[in-house]
Amino acid sequence: MTDILMPKATAVWMVDNTSLTFDQIADFCGLHPLEVRGIADGDVSRDIRGVDPITGGQLTREELDKAQADESYRLKAIVSRHAELLKVTKAPPKYTPVSRRQDRPDAIMWFVKNHPEVTDAQIAKLLGTTKSTIESVRNRTHWNSPQIKPVDPVTLGLVGQLALDDLVSKAAAKKNKDDLKKSGGTIQPVDETPAEPEFVPEERERRGAEPTAASVFGTGN
Template identity: 50%
Template structure:
């Protein structure tokens, strides 16, 4: 029915009827949803038998999810000078983060992190702690994930220390 086609194409049923009657979109080329892999012939036959049924998009027709690769990401030259500021912010506000986590989050090296921490960085007098998300060096989701991992690691370490203290010493 026109309603089934309209629902599948996300158009209004009157638009489908006008296209079918040739009143609008005369130059529009038809598209075979079976040949394009959007649906199957069995799905069309099922909907022809039941006018209340709705056509379903084939799972193969859905686009592949884009996953960001885990390798190093490119940082524009203009933003590279902001990395020490972001490192200083993370060191001051989130001491539970490991150097490796900061390195992965900001895209920098461990020696740079150590230099900012020890104030031996070549630009140390000009470093002003600034939030890495505001600088565009990482996303809020990436920062939150790193903080959750760091806090979970800290909890495990604290529980391990408490467990060691409660055990009696044997001579």
Template identity: 50%
Template sequence: MPATLLMPKATAIWLVDNTSLSFKQIAEFCGLHELEVAAIADGEAAQGIKGLDPVSTGQLSREEIERAQKDPKYKLKLQEPKVRLPQPKKRRGPRYTPVSRRQDRPNAILWLIRNHPELKDAQIMRLVGTTKATITSIRERTHWNAANLQPSDPVTLGLCSQLELDMEVQKAAKDRPAMVQSEGPRLLTPEESLAEEAAERERARYEEQEREETYSADSVFARLNAPRVEEDEEE
């Protein structure tokens, strides 16, 4: 793990007050802008901050300071720490939720259940830092405050990021079995639309022709005389 400078502004104040280093050298060493170092020297910035001696903290040696004072182009180098602290191991556990936002978790859970039913309980637990019992009570409407819950987007509430939510939704979509989509109505192509209109006109013309033949005078008299002719033949 690379060494980092402790309290950069306090160190810059000490270097301005106790050395003849240039503003650029101090700015590069402390990770500040050169104008900010100039403002510190003029007393316009970092007021009320006490200077920190980098030599006493083991971050800079006297020899390094003297060498930089003799050569304005020389860049100060941070000393390696004598004691290396072990890196803390990340503990896997439920997401920590600030106390001020914990009251919003039930609303976020209700929103996830309604808008993303494909999410598993474990995924909801990772997103909002809740328990399986709370998710079950909200889903079954047995939560103590179920009547007053209002679904709210967990991203808007600050309980998770949009990227985290999208990743969980995509993961749930991959695990969900594929569903066969039924063909719904679709827009006709120009050729299909013209063909359908022509067929409709032809159908209307045929129906009109049938009506004219049915109600014509000759056909009516023919139907009225047909039974009489048959009776005369029988006599």
């Protein structure tokens, strides 16, 4: 891998402005000799403008003259600090302490023991694990099965309490819905409350004839 910036643009400049061989240019620019030949023939990079590596501080005039005088000589670039900054560096693999490697299997076992309604896909997504690992924990075929014990994933610090509660409630609701479908049952409508009978006041007893003075005070002899 070349350390120079804009290797194709540099190759275009070298083809147009030097007597270097295709192999020398290809070696310096990190290209294939056939690609350099394509540049010279106008079949490759025809729209790319050449860039002078000497002006750009990636090659000295003395180094170029030496290479033009000897076809077997291979150019040595001046490593640019900008090229170093542009290099893609891979992050080193994260090291998981031995004390933490058991956390996920323990959390998986907790789900298996306490919440069988939660699917493997949901567990895998929540804990960042794989379905095969979940299956091995469930079937006790995991390489460390004797040491696996159910531990709440919140206690292990793998998930938050709200996320766990939300997952469990959704899984329980889905299971109830699926069980209802399998049993062929339907949700019974709420019984209607019988209407109260309309209040009808009782008829008053018909009074007798209007009282008279004689009936009230009596008759005197």
